[in-house]
Amino acid sequence: MKLILLFILTLSLSARAHGPGKNNDFAGRRVLFIGVDGCRADAVAAAIERGMAPQLKALIESDGGLMTRKFYAGGELNAPTHQPTVSGPGWTSLLTGVWINKHGVKDNSFLGARVQAYPHFMRRIKEVNPTAWCASFADWPPIHVKIADGSRVNEIEFLDEKITATPDAKRHYIDNPEKDIEMRDEALTSLRTRNPDVMFVYFGQVDEFGHGAIDSRASFSPDSMLYLNAISHVDSHIGELLRAMRARPKFAEEDWLVLITTDHGGRGNSHGGDSDEERNIWLVASGRDIPREKLLSEPTPQTALVPMIYRHLGITPKAGWDPQPAEVKSADPKNP
Numbered sequence: 206m207k208l209i210l211l212f213i214l215t216l217s218l219s220a221r222a223h224g225p226g227k228n229n230d231f232a233g234r235r236v237l238f239i240g241v242d243g244c245r246a247d248a249v250a251a252a253i254e255r256g257m258a259p260q261l262k263a264l265i266e267s268d269g270g271l272m273t274r275k276f277y278a279g280g281e282l283n284a285p286t287h288q289p290t291v292s293g294p295g296w297t298s299l300l301t302g303v304w305i306n307k308h309g310v311k312d313n314s315f316l317g318a319r320v321q322a323y324p325h326f327m328r329r330i331k332e333v334n335p336t337a338w339c340a341s342f343a344d345w346p347p348i349h350v351k352i353a354d355g356s357r358v359n360e361i362e363f364l365d366e367k368i369t370a371t372p373d374a375k376r377h378y379i380d381n382p383e384k385d386i387e388m389r390d391e392a393l394t395s396l397r398t399r400n401p402d403v404m405f406v407y408f409g410q411v412d413e414f415g416h417g418a419i420d421s422r423a424s425f426s427p428d429s430m431l432y433l434n435a436i437s438h439v440d441s442h443i444g445e446l447l448r449a450m451r452a453r454p455k456f457a458e459e460d461w462l463v464l465i466t467t468d469h470g471g472r473g474n475s476h477g478g479d480s481d482e483e484r485n486i487w488l489v490a491s492g493r494d495i496p497r498e499k500l501l502s503e504p505t506p507q508t509a510l511v512p513m514i515y516r517h518l519g520i521t522p523k524a525g526w527d528p529q530p531a532e533v534k535s536a537d538p539k540n541p
């Protein structure tokens with residue numbers, strides 16, 4: 206009898222850990238966070254306008270969907286939070302919820318990074334919910350090697366799935382679109398065969414096209430058809446991820462927050478400065494409890510993403526965490 210009880214208890218505990226539907230640590234709430242590197246806001250708007258990003262368009266127009274172009278990168282001008290609009294600081298801000306004055310990442314060398322003290326948000330999630338299932342897919346290796354691994358305490362892994370692909374720098378990242386397909390397929394397998402609570406999927410080709418790395422005729426511009434084509438490719442990957450999410454057997458019981466954004470814009474073939482084209486970015490979001498009015502009407506820093514994720518999952522940041530609890534509450538004053 207005791208054995209049977211123990212068996213039932215073990216079953217119910219393991220089912221609660223990271224099962225489908227409502228059988229997770231967050232009563233069915235889950236997060237799909239998609240990152241599109243170096244994707245200018247006016248270019249994504251142009252792609253949508255021209256029918257080249259039908260998946261994003263459909264998500265924005267769906268129930269609970271929105272796009273804001275009042276999202277910004279680069280911290281606050283003339284303040285300690287001011288940071289270059291490059292990938293290292295940008296992704297660190299998106300994944301930790303703090304700016305350079307705290308995370309310390311100045312460039313893509315990550316020298317001086319303080320992600321031990323201001324860690325990747327999935328480490329925080331695992332601290333309060335050790336049975337949560339966190340997955341990350343990226344074809345820009347520093348996302349994992351520097352930001353995620355750098356956040357580990359005593360090298361203890363907090364990612365249940367961590368899949369990295371490395372584009373060939375010697376070949377000018379010409380294989381980046383293929384690596385994006387690899388990342389998409391790995392993420393699709395996870396959505397179809399596992400029960401992720403929180404998932405981050407990164408696509409790199411839009412930035413590489415902007416830099417002219419893959420095709421020298423391309424640039425960071427809404428007038429560059431090659432750049433818009435790259436956005437269109439990633440849009441189709443996004444569509445496949447959304448279809449796999451909606452096709453999950455217990456999707457009706459699940460409550461997904463979808464967040465899609467970029468780390469910075471660009472101009473010509475580069476980025477890093479303080480121009481509007483580099484600082485002004487975008488957020489496409491879909492979910493039951495997103496602070497819609499605030500996002501649509503007020504400038505919102507890219508550091509606001511992590512608090513939105515905590516809020517959706519019902520995680521109250523502990524004292525000593527950063528972002529602090531107060532920052533989470535300010536995400537929507539009417540519904541703290």
Ligand SMILES: [Zn+2]
Pocket residue numbers: 242243291292293295412468469
């Ligand atoms: Zn970037």
